[in-house]
Structures are given as structure tokens and as C-alpha cells.
Amino acid sequence: MIRLLVVDDSALMRKLLGGVFAAEGDFEVAFARDGEEALAEHARFHPDVVTLDVNMPSLDGLGCLDRIMLDRPTPVVMVSSLTAEGAEITLDAMERGAIDFVVKPGGALSLEMDRLGPLIVQKVRAAARARLRPTLRLAERVRALSGGSGGEPARRSQKPARLEAAKPKPKSATPGTVEGIVLVGTSTGGPPALDALLSRLPADFPWPVVVAQHMPGSFTGPLARRLDGLCALPVQEASRPMPLRSGNVYIGRGDADVTLARRPSGLVVQPVPAHADYLWHPSVDRLVMSAFDLVEPARLVGVLMTGMGRDGASAMTEMRALGGRTIAESEETAVVWGMPGELVRAGGASVVAPLEAIADALLDMVP
Template sequence: MIRLLVVDDSALMRRLLGGVFGAEGDFEVAFARNGDEALAEHARFRPDVITLDVNMPGLDGLACLDRIMLDRPTPVVMVSSLTADGAEVTLDAMGRGAVDFVAKPGGAVSLEMDRLGPLIVQKVRAAARARLRPTLRLAERIRARTGSLDGASAGLARKPTRTPAPSPRSAPLPAPGPPEGIVLVGTSTGGPPALDALLSRLPADFPWPIVVAQHMPGSFTGPLARRLDGLCALNVQEASRPMSLAPGNVYVGKGDADVTIARRWSGLVVQPVPARADYPWHPSVDRLVASALDLVEPNRLVGVLMTGMGRDGAETMSALRARGGRTIAESEETAVVWGMPGELVRTGGASVVVALEDIADALLEMVP
């Protein structure tokens, strides 16, 4: 049985989520109405996974998440609204240790839950199997247990970061020009912190553009790009329109759509395109890589597949390697969910398999 703690101040949401997971037959579910009750149930019930509402009276979702991660780190799926503010707070939560998020149903909640229920169950199952890094906020946990960490320094009094302070750029951005190659990055569950770890280790003068397909709703990819732009030396932007590919730039595919490489009179561009039903996840990693292979020599492409459930990207990145390209898979030891990179390894499509903190170095070795 999977022990699930549902934390939500809405009685209707608790009842609906309880019904969804109760019907699965292998969940034991406990409930909490606010952050304080959640902490008490966390200690008593010792859940395997938690769904945590962002907005609650009293101890809100972020403050509750901080305490969970300091007391006994447990996989947490945030329940968030699909608004700009909701995206900012949710990305902040993932930076603090949350594994994934699901959209809070709007409108006719009961009808929406019928539609969203299978996805919520899938995400919670994946989170229950997620691997939390032993070093996750380790210094804070030690200070909290020794009494040297107060609430403010633990993040309990912090507000969501609206605009991260930009990190110093190590060199001027390269002038736009035809790229010699392209790095294609795919990720899903646990992706935002993984992207932070990868991109923050690359210099501003990295010679190839980087295109990212991160499974996310459309209201989240813009805030994600802005957040990453403030945390790394590269120039990060959402590919919300056709954009010329240029070195020193990272293009995050717009959510609820797909992202592809295309050729215009001015050269190669990255562009959003309507999502296709034959690709189950969006932005689709497989569709991104396939579009690049149609236009760029494989030896001028590097694919990077990081944490995420499912197998999106494994087939096309395996084809990329078979045709002379290079690929990097995140190792099982660091991936929150070793679905996507694990499939790439199982199909023999990974040129190298490395821990998250070593992906940037591997990439720098592959890109001239």
C-alpha cells in the first residue's frame, strides 16, 4: 500500500481526491486541513507521498513544505493554480524540494476531477517512487536539529521569489550568428531543479544554443525561463514565437504546445507549434529531436535526457546516437524519476550516463 497524505483546506477537494485515490485500491489515505495538521499527520502517519495545497490559511504550503523537508524529507506533489502567481510559487516550491505539481481543477471541480484524476494518480505514483537526494537541504536539516536554525533562515518566513537576482555573467554574450550545433534537452518530473543544476554550471560563452523541452503547462514555462535566466550566466527565454538560434542562449519550449527546429531564410530557428495528439507529453522531447535530425547533421547535435517519468525522448535520442550524434543520460542515482533517462540507457542510446552535477562537464567535453 502507498501511504498518501492529502493536505487541502477545501473539504470538497479532500473528498474528491480521497475518492480518486480510494478507487485505486492500493492507497491508504489520510487528510489534513492546513499546514499545522499536515505536520502532525506527517509525524503520526509517516506517509510515502504528500499532495500539498499551495494556498492555505495559517501555515501555507511553502512554509509547510519547508518543515517537511527539514523534519523528514518526503516526496511532495504541490497542488497549484494555473496562474502566473501560481507558477511562481510552484517553481519556488520545487526549488525547496517538491517533486512535482498538479493543476488545481477550476470551474466545475467535480467534472474537472474526472478529467484530471488519471494524471493526478500517475504523478502521485511516480512521486511515491521518487528518489530524494540524501543531500537535499542537508545543511539546513542539521542546523534545525541542533537548534541553530530559526524559522526565517529555514525559509519559513520567506515569500515566493518573484524575480531572482541575476547571477554575474562571466563574459559578454556572443553576437547572434549561425550556430555550429545545437544541444537538445528533455526533462519532466523533477526537471526545474535539474535544469538549474545543469545551466548554472555552463559559461555565458557556451558556443551552441540549447533548446529545452520541459513537460509543463503554458502558464509555467515563461516563469520557468525567467527564473532560470536569473540563476545562470546564459540568456534564457521562453520560445513563445519563432526565434533565431544563437550561441549563449537557452530556449525553453512553450508549454501546452510542442517546440521544433525549423529553417527560415535567415537560418535555423526554434519555434512553438501546436501539440500533436500522437505525442502524449508536451512540449514533446521526441518531436523536438526528430525536427532537429531532419535539418542538422547528427554529429552537430547533442541530446541530454534528464529526470522524468515515461519514455519521451528515448526513441529519438537513441536514433540520434545511432546516426553519429552524442547523448547524455542522467544517472539513476541522481534522477528524481529515472523513467526517461532510464529508457534511453535500456535502449542503448546513451553515449554516457552521469550524475546530474556532472552533466555540464560532460556537455563541455562534447561541444567544441
Template structure:
């Protein structure tokens, strides 16, 4: 039986989260703050921890940092949907949390029907996640904020290059669980002279994708923006799909554009990787497309990227060695849809090789 430690300073949330998990067959214990959580992780030895961000005595980030040093295990953050909450959650993911869930808004009873199934799905996936021991990451992560040593990349001139031509194309990245730190690794490996455009579908709510784009924009040499309206695709720029919707490629008089679209009921996960790739194939030659499928549960993107490879495009799957959850890239490999299977630290180099930079 999977053991879950539920950590939250709210008695109501401990009851809601713990009750839902017990009803689904998990063994559950609770803690009311980070100090108590650290005691329980050594005694209870949980397979997964759900961790509130804001708590007295020891907040969620400090507790997470200690867990990843003392007894690493999959941690799912429970976060508010405010801008501050989103930024803290992204910091937690960089510290080693495998996933997060927005806390129910308003009256918990009104949103519990949608929260509970997602909670069970995320915790079940987290139980299979790959977690490695960290080494006092908290201060290093915080130093990478706007005032940190890596922030100087955002001070370089970041402007659009030429629109994709027969020589330039699109890199299409699909990613989910464990995505933000993996994207940091890949994008940071690309120089500001990278000529192709990069379109990213990261499974994430809309309240978090803007903060993700802003964070990545400070951590890599390329310009990174969230797509909230029809936007002309410019070479050498990165486009993040807005959460709770899909992102599609289209062609207009001014050239290729990327635009948000209402989430399609035909696709389970959003922003949909399959829909993004299929729309790109409708408007760009397959030979000018590179599909990259990275860490995440489920199979979103595997079908479309397999079709892309069959049509003459090139595809990369993140290897099992580095994926937090080898669901999406693993399915691409099982379908024989991957030209290359690379660890996350080498995907950037692979892109440079395929693009010819």
C-alpha cells in the same frame, strides 16, 4: 498499499483528491493546513504528500521546508495557474517537491475527468521518486530571487552569438519530473561564452513555462527565453518550449528557427522531446547535435535520442543516482542510446567537454 497524505484547506479539494486516490487503491489521510500536516507525517508516515500552496497558519512552502528536514518524503504540490502560483510552485520544486499539479479551474466537476487520471499518474510516479533530506533550504532559496546574491548573472550583457554553423550546434534537453532544479544545476555550470544553442522540452503546462524561463534567466549566465513564436536560433542562448504544445526546429531563409507547434496526438507527453529531437535531425547534421535526457517519468525522448546516437550524434543520460525519477534517462540507457551516463552535477562539465569550451 501506498499511503498518501492530502493537505488542503479546502474541504472540497480534500474530498475530491482523497476520493480519487482512494478509488485508485491508495490509503489516504487528510490534513487541513500545514500545522496539522506536520503532525500527520510523523504518525501516518505517508509515502507521498499532496500539498496545497496557499493555506492558513502555515503555508505550503513553509510546510514543505519542514517536511524535507523532519521526515523527507515525495511531495506533490497542488497549485493555482496564476503567475504568482507558478512562481511559488517553482520555488517549491527547488525546495524538494518532486512534482506539481495545477488545481482544477472553475467548477471542479467540469474538469475532474481530466484532473483525476493525471493526479493518479503523478502520485504513482512520486511514490517511486528519490528524495533526500534537506537542511533549512527555505531562506536560501528565497535569497536567490531577483534581489539575491546570484541575481547578478542576469545583469551581465546577455546577447545572441552567431547562428549555428558547422562548428556550432544544438544541445537538446528533455526533462520532466524534478526538472526545474536539475536545469538550474546544468545551466548554471555553463559560462556566458558557451557557443552552442540549448533547446529544452520540459513537460509542464503553458502557465508555468514562462515563469520557468524567467527564473532560469536570473540563475545562469546564458540568456533564457520561452518560445512563443517563430524565433531565430542564436548561438549561446537557451530556448524553453512553451507548455501544452510542442517545439520544433525548422530552417528558413534567415537560418535555423525554433517555433511552437500544436501538440501532436502521436506523442503522449508535451512538450514532446521525441518530436523536438526528430525535427532537429531533419535540419542539422547529427554530428552537430547533443541530446541530453534527464529526470522524468515515462520514456519520452528515448527513441529519438537513440536514433540520434546511431546517426552519429552524441547523447547523455542523467544517472540513476541523481534523477528524481529514472524513467526517461533509464529508458535511454536500456536502449543502449547513451554515450555518457552522468550525475546531474557533472552534465554541465560534460557539455563543455563535448563542445570543446
């Protein structure tokens, strides 16, 4: 049995989520109405996973998450609204240790829950199997256990010292002219993994980087802005067709797919309507396949990091067979070793590396 703690201030939401998981037959569910009650239930019930509402009275979702991660780290799935504020708070929660998030249903809750229930169950199951890093907020946990103040988590400045100067200008003299392309795929646990990878790339990194991160459309813009404040390379959401320029990072817009195409002026990165043949969006497989007809595989590098499922594994395996190079995140650091694990099992990984070593592996592959 999977022990699940559902935390939400809405009685209807608690009832609907309880019904969804009761129907699965292998969940034991406890409930809490706010953050303070959640902490008491967390200590009593010892759940395997927690779903945590963002906006609650008394102690809100972020405050409750902080206490859980300091007292007894447990996989947490945030339940967030689709608003811009909800996206920012959810990304903050993932930086603080949450595994994943689900979008809170709007409109007629009972009808929406019929549609979203399977996805919520899938994400909670993945979170229950997820691997929390032993070092996650370790310094804060030590301070709390020694009687120091847990307080607000230590946060990195949005302006690292290396970013005090202006962002580098695009290095391609001709828009769309590039020597090679890095294609990155992530899903569950992806935002912190992208931070760890992209923030380690230097300002003179010579190739463009295109990212397919499974995420709703209202979240990818805030994610790109957050990464732009943390990285030496310019980071932007590919919300419209854009010339592909060296030394730039493009985050595919959520609820759509992101592909490469050739225009008279050169290569572009563009959002396209989500294709029904692909389960997750933006699709990593579709992004990689779109590059094959435009760039020699030897000038492509694929990076597949944490995420459930197998999106990207097939296309990146083919990429390696055609002469491209690929990097898979190792099981020891992946929150969910689904996508990179499938790439490794298929023999499609040129290199398997822990998260903290992926940037160095990439730098070794890119001239």
C-alpha cells in the same frame, strides 16, 4: 499500500481527491485541512507521499513544505493554480524540495477531476517511487536538529557574481547560423535539474540550447525568467518563432510542442500546436526529430534528465545511431529514472552521468 496524506483547505477538494485514490485500491489516505494539521498528521501517519495545497490558512503550503523537508523529508506533490503567482510559488516549492506539481482543477471540480484524476494518480505514484537526494537541504536539517533555527531556506541570489555584468550578446553574426545544437529533455523533477545543468555553463558556451520541459503553458515563462536570473547564458521562453542563436537557451512553451525549422534567414526555434501522437508536451521526441532534417546528427548533442515515462528515449537513441552524442542522467541522482533510464536501456546513451557532472560532460562534447 501507498500511504498518502492529502492536504487541502477545501473540503470538496479533499473529498474528490480521496475518492480518486480510494478507487485505485492500493492507497491508504489521510487528510489535513491546513499546514499545522498536516504536520501533526505527517508525524502520526508517516506517509509515503504528500499532496500539498499551495494556498492555505494558518501555515501555507511553502511553510509546511519547509517543515516536512527539515523534519522528515518525504516526496511532495504541490497542488497549484494556473495563475502567474501560482507558477512562481510552485517553482519556489520545487527549489525547496517538492518532487512535482499538479494543476488545481478550475470550474466544475467534479467534472474536472474526472479528466485530471488519472494524471494526478500517475504523478503521485511516480512521487512515491521518487528518490530524494540525501543532501537535500542537509545544512538546514542539521541546524534544526541541533536546536538552531530552521527558518527560511538558504536561497541563492538571483544575481550570482558572474552575472553582475550584462548578459552576453548573441554570438552569431548571422541569426540562425549555428555550428551545433544541444537538445535537452526533462519532466518530473526537471526545474531543479535544469538549474543544476544550465547554471554551470559558461557565458562563452558556443551552441544554442533548446529545452523541452513537460509543463503547462503558464509555468514555462516564469521558469525561463527564473533560470535567466541564475545562469550566465541568456534564457528565454520560445513563445514565438525566434532565430536560433549561439550561446542562448530556449525553453519550449508549455501546452505546446517546440520544434526547429529553416527559414530564409536561417534556423528558428518555434512553438507548434501539441501533436496528439505524443503523450507529453512539449514533446522531447518531437523536438529531436525536428532537428534531424536540419542539422547533421554529428552536430547534435542530446541531454535526457529526470522524468517519468520514456519521452525522448526513442529519438535520442536514433540520434546516437546516426552519429550524434547523448547524455543520460544516472539513476543515482535522477528524481525519477524513467526517461533517462529508458535511453540507457535502449543503448542510446553515449555517456551516463550524475546530475552534477552533466555540464562537464556536455562541455567535453561541444568544441
